[in-house]
Structures are given as structure tokens and as C-alpha cells.
Amino acid sequence: MIISGSSMWSPMASVIAFGLVGSMVFTLVAIPVLFVVVHSRRLRNAKVVTPVLLLLLFATSSRAQSTPITLDEAIQLATKQNSLVKMAGDKAKEADARVIQARANYFPVVTNQTMATHLNQTEFLTIPKGTLGTYAATGPLPNSNVNIQTGKQDAYLTSTTAGQPITQLVKIHAGVSVARAEAASAHSDLQHARNEISLNVKTLFYSLLSAERRKHALELRIQAGEQGLDEARRGVESGVVLEAKVLEGESQLATARHALGSVEDAIDDMSVQFNDLIGLPLDTKFALAEPEEEKEPSASADSANAPSSVQILESEALEKNPNLVSARHTLDKARAGLNAARAEYIPDITGFVQDIHQDGTPLLPQDTRVGGIRAEFTVSEFGKRIGLVRERHAQLSEAKENVHHAESQVRIDIEKGLRKLNRTQDELDAAQRSVKAKTEMLRITGEQVHTSTANVSALRDAEANLAEAESQLFDAEKDRVIAQAELERTLGRQ
Numbered sequence: 001m002i003i004s005g006s007s008m009w010s011p012m013a014s015v016i017a018f019g020l021v022g023s024m025v026f027t028l029v030a031i032p033v034l035f036v037v038v039h040s041r042r043l044r045n046a047k048v049v050t051p052v053l054l055l056l057l058f059a060t061s062s063r064a065q066s067t068p069i070t071l072d073e074a075i076q077l078a079t080k081q082n083s084l085v086k087m088a089g090d091k092a093k094e095a096d097a098r099v100i101q102a103r104a105n106y107f108p109v110v111t112n113q114t115m116a117t118h119l120n121q122t123e124f125l126t127i128p129k130g131t132l133g134t135y136a137a138t139g140p141l142p143n144s145n146v147n148i149q150t151g152k153q154d155a156y157l158t159s160t161t162a163g164q165p166i167t168q169l170v171k172i173h174a175g176v177s178v179a180r181a182e183a184a185s186a187h188s189d190l191q192h193a194r195n196e197i198s199l200n201v202k203t204l205f206y207s208l209l210s211a212e213r214r215k216h217a218l219e220l221r222i223q224a225g226e227q228g229l230d231e232a233r234r235g236v237e238s239g240v241v242l243e244a245k246v247l248e249g250e251s252q253l254a255t256a257r258h259a260l261g262s263v264e265d266a267i268d269d270m271s272v273q274f275n276d277l278i279g280l281p282l283d284t285k286f287a288l289a290e291p292e293e294e295k296e297p298s299a300s301a302d303s304a305n306a307p308s309s310v311q312i313l314e315s316e317a318l319e320k321n322p323n324l325v326s327a328r329h330t331l332d333k334a335r336a337g338l339n340a341a342r343a344e345y346i347p348d349i350t351g352f353v354q355d356i357h358q359d360g361t362p363l364l365p366q367d368t369r370v371g372g373i374r375a376e377f378t379v380s381e382f383g384k385r386i387g388l389v390r391e392r393h394a395q396l397s398e399a400k401e402n403v404h405h406a407e408s409q410v411r412i413d414i415e416k417g418l419r420k421l422n423r424t425q426d427e428l429d430a431a432q433r434s435v436k437a438k439t440e441m442l443r444i445t446g447e448q449v450h451t452s453t454a455n456v457s458a459l460r461d462a463e464a465n466l467a468e469a470e471s472q473l474f475d476a477e478k479d480r481v482i483a484q485a486e487l488e489r490t491l492g493r494q
Contacts, residue, residue, distance in 0.1 A: 085193050110162045112160045126145055149362075154360075177339070204273060208274060208288055209291075211270065218256055221256045341388045421487060441466075
């Protein structure tokens with residue numbers, strides 16, 4: 001059909017033939033290859049790709065429909081995009097770089113000095129006439145003044161020296177120890193920043209969801225108020241209800257609408273704060289996904305009644321708490337600083353080799369090689385070393401006391417966290433019982449409305465009461481989750 005030359009069949013056959021060939025290649029080759037590439041990258045970089053894709057998705061959310069975001073995704077975004085975490089990460093990288101700089105002092109230092117010169121005149125060595133004596137056969141030697149040039153007008157001198165510190169290795173080792181302690185402390189601060197951001201994200205995430213629940217409950221309360229107000233107005237018209245009932249309903253309705261406006265303002269404020277927390281543009285629109293039912297936490301409220309569990313939690317916190325870990329690194333830094341101060345009493349002894357090349361003075365060899373030891377020591381600094389050692393002793397004592405204080409604070413936080421977890425669990429149980437009671441009241445009120453023994457407004461009130469009880473239940477769940485998150489932060493978990 002293609003080669004027939006027909007004005008109708010040839011173009012159509014070309015489209016069909018090339019379309020089939022192209023689709024076959026795309027289906028059998030391109031799609032499988034793309035699938036393998038995307039799937040393999042997703043397996044390797046799942047934790048990184050997801051937040052990045054979300055970030056790209058949220059960046060255009062002001063022009064598109066809002067996309068749900070889960071708590072885990074929000075935490076991942078915050079730990080990568082939050083400004084405080086980024087600054088802590090940069091400080092950790094800076095501290096790691098200082099460790100590399102300090103370790104470089106262990107190795108020989110090679111220096112080179114090169115100098116090129118031009119003189120307007122050169123020096124001469126003059127041998128006067130007859131200096132070597134006067135002889136009958138030759139006469140005076142030399143027979144006239146002789147000028148010997150001792151240098152060149154254009155010359156250069158280059159000196160290459162390699163020096164290896166010897167006694168300075170004690171100071172260098174102390175400096176490396178200080179740099180390593182600072183780097184470890186910076187990484188502890190980074191982990192602390194991540195833990196704090198994670199806790200703040202959880203708190204704000206549940207606070208936003210709780211505010212949404214309160215908003216829904218207030219909307220139902222407003223609907224119930226409007227229904228009751230309509231019934232009261234009809235009652236006034238029929239003479240069954242007094243005018244005061246209408247005024248009371250209008251007052252309650254105005255109060256509910258004011259509360260709704262306050263909750264909406266709080267939601268807007270928390271939304272802006274949430275966007276800033278997870279590193280998104282402040283005007284990003286998002287929808288929070290309801291969290292799944294959490295498994296029983298490892299540090300549950302029952303742990304408060306189990307001494308062995310409390311001891312296990314204290315042991316974990318004393319090992320992993322970022323503040324305590326940072327305090328211990330500060331103690332290591334103070335010890336290294338004291339060693340460095342004591343090393344100031346040791347003379348600086350350096351072994352060196354040197355190569356000198358010059359072409360400006362003919363009387364000197366062009367290449368000279370020198371090897372030896374160079375020592376330097378300040379005999380007296382009028383108490384500077386003594387003062388430095390005492391200062392480092394005071395810093396060491398302060399660091400030890402700081403570690404002791406941090407350990408005590410960790411133990412206090414563990415006990416407070418467990419008590420708070422117990423208290424929030426009791427609140428949660430009470431809120432669950434309240435929801436069950438309000439659910440039963442809604443069922444009874446519904447039956448009464450069905451049998452015409454109660455007004456529709458009573459049903460709306462029962463629905464609003466249930467929504468408020470469910471909002472309080474979610475608040476209790478939020479408090480328990482936050483208490484659990486605070487306890488995990490004390491334990492050094494994210």
C-alpha cells in the first residue's frame with residue numbers, strides 16, 4: 001500500500017506502518033528500560049527521592065490542588081530543608097574540615113624561598129701589584145693591580161626546606177584531639193537539631209489536625225445553633241417560647257462564630273509556621289494526611305511502673321542523649337586543651353633538610369645541601385604558661401560539672417516524661433469514655449427525634465457534642481503522642 005502511489009492509501013499505510021513499528025519499540029524497549037532505571041533508583045534513594053518529589057510538588061501547589069502530606073514525609077522534609085538543620089550540618093562539616101587541618105600538622109612542612117636580583121654594580125676583589133712578591137726573572141707578581149669579579153649583576157637564589165616537627169607532636173596531638181572533640185560535639189548538635197525539629201513537626205502536625213477537628217466541631221455547633229434559633233423564632237411566633245430564648249440563641253451563635261474565626265486564624269498561623277518548619281514556601285497549600293494508628297510505643301506509660309524498664313530507659317538516655325553526648329565531648333576537649341597547655345613547657349625541636357641553589361657568587365658552590373636540628377624555646381614569659389595551665393584546669397573542672405549536671409537533667413527528664421506519659425494516657429482513657437457516652441446520647445436523641453419526642457435542634461446539639469468529644473479525644477491523643485516524642489527526644493531518638 002505504501003509503494004502503490006495512491007493518494008489515499010499510501011499516506012494512511014505509512015502512518016499505520018511507522019506507528020506500529022514505533023509503538024513496538026517503545027513498548028518492548030523504552031518502557032522496560034525506564035521501569036528498571038526508576039525502580040532501581042527508587043530502591044537506592046527512596047528516602048531522598050520522596051522528600052524532593054514532594055518539595056517539587058509543593059512548590060507549584062499554589063497553582064494546583066493541595067496534596068496530602070504524611071507525618072513521616074513532613075519529618076523527612078524538615079530534617080533536610082529546615083534552615084536550623086542546614087546550619088547545624090554546615091557547622092558539622094566545618095568542624096570535620098578543622099580535623100583535617102589539625103591532622104596535617106603531623107606531616108613535614110616543605111617551604112621554598114626564591115629570590116631574583118639585579119645589582120647596579122658588582123663587587124670586585126682587587127689583588128694589588130706585587131702582592132705575591134717581586135722576582136728578578138718576572139718582576140712583581142702580579143705586575144699590575146688585578147680585579148676579580150665576585151658576583152653577577154643578575155642572579156637568583158632558591159632555598160627549599162623540609163621540616164619535620166619532633167617535640168611539637170605532643171601539641172599537635174592535643175590539637176587534633178580538640179578538633180575531633182569539636183567535630184563530635186558539632187555532630188551531636190546536628191542530631192539534637194534534628195530531634196528538636198522532628199518534635200516540633202510532630203507537635204505542629206497534630207496541632208493543625210486538632211485545630212481542624214475543633215473547626216469541624218464549631219461548624220456543627222453553629223449549624224445546631226442556627227437550627228435551634230429557627231425553632232425558637234417559630235416558637236416566639238406561635239407564643240410558645242419567649243423572646244429571651246431567641247436572644248440567648250443569637251448570643252450563643254455569635255460566640256460560636258467568633259470562636260470559629262479564632263480557630264481559622266490559628267490554622268492559618270500554624271500553616272505558615274509549618275511551611276517554614278519543613279522548608280517550603282510560606283504560601284504553600286497542603287493537606288495533612290490523618291496519621292495511622294500507632295503501634296504500642298517502646299517506652300509506654302506502663303514503663304513508669306516497672307523499675308527495670310526505667311533503668312533501661314535511663315541507660316539508653318545516658319548513652320545517646322545529644323546534650324549529654326555534647327557535654328562529654330566538651331570534657332574531652334577540655335582535657336586535650338590542658339595537655340596542650342602543659343606541652344608549652346617543651347622546647348620546639350624540628351628536624352630539617354635544606355637545598356640551596358645560587359648562581360650569583362662564583363666563589364660559592366652553586367648547590368648546597370644542609371641537614372640538622374633546629375630548637376626554639378622561650379625561656380621566660382612571666383607566668384604566661386602557668387596562667388594558661390590554670391585556665392585549662394578551670395575549664396576541665398567546669399566541663400566535668402557540666403557532664404554531671406547533664407546526667408542529672410537526663411534522669412529528671414526521664415522521670416518527668418514517664419509521669420507525663422502516664423497522665424496523658426489517663427486523659428486519653430477519659431476522652432474515649434466521653435466519646436462512647438456522647439455516641440450513645442446521639443443514638444438516643446436520634447430515636448427521640450424519630451419518634452417526634454425531641455426537636456431536630458436536639459439532634460444537632462448531640463452531633464455537635466459528639467464532634468467536640470471527638471476533638472477532645474484527638475487532643476488527648478495529640479498530648480500522648482507529644483509526650484512520647486518528648487521522651488524519645490530525651491532518649492536521643494528522632
